[in-house]
Amino acid sequence: MFRNFELELFGQDQPIHCQNAYLHMIIEYELLKNNSTLKDKVIGLKKQGYKTEPAFCELLDISGDPYEGLIQYGIKEGIIIWIADIL
Incomplete structure (x- = not known):
């Protein structure tokens, strides 16, 4: 908390395009773009x-863990590809 504003910091020790936070943003962007x-x-x-x-x-x-579930949904829908397949 900072001045009554909740902050959340998340990072992973891997390139940005492989980090879950980035992948979530890509998936969310595509979903919003295609569904007004x-x-x-x-x-x-x-x-x-x-x-x-x-x-x-x-x-x-999407049931279960929402953070993993959104990644799996993005893969299933072809929004993102599974990172292990391209590394």
Whole structure:
């Protein structure tokens, strides 16, 4: 917390394009780009206290860990490719 503002810091010891936070942003961008009503629904859930990834997973009916679930969804939908396949 900083001046009543919650901060979250996440990083991984790998190139940016392989980090989960970056992959989440790519997946979320593509989903929002292709579904104009999704943005307002995500914002509505965030106003209810959801974090971004759990909000997307709630709307996309992705169960389990939302951070891993969003990555798996992005792979399944062809938004991203599994990093191990290109390294």
